[in-house]
Amino acid sequence: MTAPVILVDPLPRTLQQIMAPSVRTRLERLGRLVISEKRPMSDEEIEAVLPYTVAILGQTAMSRERLERAPNLKAIINVETNFLPNLDYAACQARGIWVLTPASAFAAPVAEATLGLALDLARGISAADRAFRAGKETYGLEANADTLRFEGAPVGIIGFGDLGRKFRELIRPFRNEVRVFDPWLPAETIERLDCRQSDLDTLLEHSRFVVVFAAPTTENAHFIGAPQFARMKKGSAFLLMSRAGVVDFPAMLAAAASGHLRVATDVFPVEPVPADDPIRHTPNMLFSAHRTGGTADALLEIGSMAIADLELILRGLPPQLCRRADAATAARLRSPPVSKT
Known part of the structure; x- marks a missing residue:
């Protein structure tokens, strides 16, 4: 045998x-x-x-x-x-x-890195470090003219699978109001984790931090584009943590370059990103080289x-x-x- x-x-x-x-x-x-x-x-x-x-x-x-x-x-x-x-x-x-x-093996490290990127976008931590190294730092109130507080800020989560739920649990001490857009889930699943079910437009309009964990499907290619970015309040933070294909990537870069949004992304349409890609010089961007989960x-x-x-x-x-x-x-x-x- x-x-x-x-x-x-x-x-x-x-x-x-x-x-x-x-x-x-x-x-x-x-x-x-x-x-x-x-x-x-x-x-x-x-x-x-x-x-x-x-x-x-x-x-x-x-x-x-x-x-x-x-x-x-x-x-x-x-x-x-x-x-x-x-x-x-x-x-x-x-x-x-x-x-x-x-796949849930990646949930904890991705959630942890997402929180780190959100805090950096809020408080300008890496930008302040670069300014200091260049001898261009400012101090005190002047140095915080454009910063946000993450604690208590409204948060929107797009995609509420393993990654989204882990992130929600991680930010509980920050006492955020959390809205969730996930058309694959009933309201009961979302509400059991102390979140509010939301349509996409309402989430974008009311959230100061929007985090995308949505998996790519046959229905959601580039479903977040220029009209959606325009709905967000000026100076809000947008974090792309799932796949590049769910957003209109050029529109996202344009929203950052114009100063309308501060943006962090862990994923890109082409990886590795070419060394001469102009994306590297886009202002108001925080980059992570698809590294948040692979610990x-x-x-x-x-x-x-x-x-x-x-x-x-x-x-x-x-x-x-x-x-x-x-x-x-x-x-x-x-x-x-x-x-x-």
């Missing part, structure tokens, strides 16, 4: 990145590992082990036809943390195959969550830690190509 196979096709991750040695040992106890980390696994390699495969860790393409050749498959865990369009989610659902992502501990949490749930699944129990794909919602997600971050 052939031992059950766990197909490991994790690029751009590697097992060393996402698993502590003790977690790797737990994985090895679950079956025979077939691993491809230097390149995506070839079709020939995949087909050779499909009949014996009980789980996939990675972004391996799985059409309905390929799924039919994997009669023992019980779980697909996307350790890159996006639900990609290379998988037949409806067929997995019909077969009872769990499709999971440990070493968050990456190790990916592996820990994945293996804990896989252990449950192979015992015939439901997963408890990873987010589950739903065929109806996964079809509307518009994840970008796999990145190296």
Whole structure:
């Protein structure tokens, strides 16, 4: 009898990145590992082990036809943390195959970095540092002529998944009124976390800090553009923390360059950003090089969550830690190509 196979096709991750040695040992106890980390696994390699495969860790393409050749498959865990369009989610659902992502591993570090960027936009911390180094600093009240207080300021959160909810919990001591725009959630979910459900225009008009955590979908490309930025109060802060494709990026830069908004972004339409890109000289901008989530501990949490749930699944129990794909919602997600971050 052939031992059950766990197909490991994790690029751009590697097992060393996402698993502590003790977690790797737990994985090895679950079956025979077939691993491809230097390149995506070839079709020939995949087909050779499909009949014996009980789980996939990675972004391996799985059409309905390929799924039919994997009669023992019980779980697909996307350790890159996006639900990609290379998988037949409806067929997995019909077969009872769990499709999971440990994306919430990034929630805490992203929320923490978002708070740091918001405080910087509010108080001009990095700008004051640059002025001091250039010998152009000012002191006292003069140095705070254009600053905001984050404490007590109205906050708007666009997209209230794992990242948005973690950020909401993190800012509780600041006593902000928090509005949320997320058309995928009922008011009850939002109100249970002491937030107010809001339409987009009302959120933009009333919030001094607007944070975007919205995932890209087939319906929201560039849904925040010049008309939306114009609704925000002059001098307000706008933070883009999810994906560049959900905003009209040139319009966002224009809102910063004109002095209408102060803007922070962790994501860009093209990454890495070319060295000569004029975006680098846009005033009223705070830049982060798509780095807020990718901390070493968050990456190790990916592996820990994945293996804990896989252990449950192979015992015939439901997963408890990873987010589950739903065929109806996964079809509307518009994840970008796999990145190296």
